[in-house]
Amino acid sequence: MQDTARLHYRSSPHLTDPDHVIDFPSLEDAVAFAMTQNPGNRELAWADTASGRKLRPSEIAALWELRRE
Numbered sequence: 001m002q003d004t005a006r007l008h009y010r011s012s013p014h015l016t017d018p019d020h021v022i023d024f025p026s027l028e029d030a031v032a033f034a035m036t037q038n039p040g041n042r043e044l045a046w047a048d049t050a051s052g053r054k055l056r057p058s059e060i061a062a063l064w065e066l067r068r069e
Contacts (some may be wrong), residue, residue, distance in 0.1 A: 003049040005030035010046055028067070036065040 005027040009020040024030040027049055034045040047055040055063070 001069055003027050003051055003053075005050070006048045007034055008046050008048070009044040027063075031060055031067065033062045039068050 004027070005024045007022045007024060007030040022030075022033070024033065027047065030047050034042060034047070042061065043057050045057050045060055047060055049055070
């Protein structure tokens with residue numbers, strides 16, 4: 001998970017402009033932020049990696065669970 005990532009919060013997956021955007025040096029940092037913030041709005045968090053991969057909220061949660069094992 002060393003790829004840089006842009007975390008954004010979307011109230012709808014169909015929006016072209018995210019509601020809030022934060023850049024992170026790694027995908028791991030973005031996932032940790034999305035899953036540990038209070039209130040988290042985890043169900044609204046999406047991530048884009050520098051390589052172009054788009055992660056939905058369920059994929060972010062799955063990466064968090066894998067990290068915790």
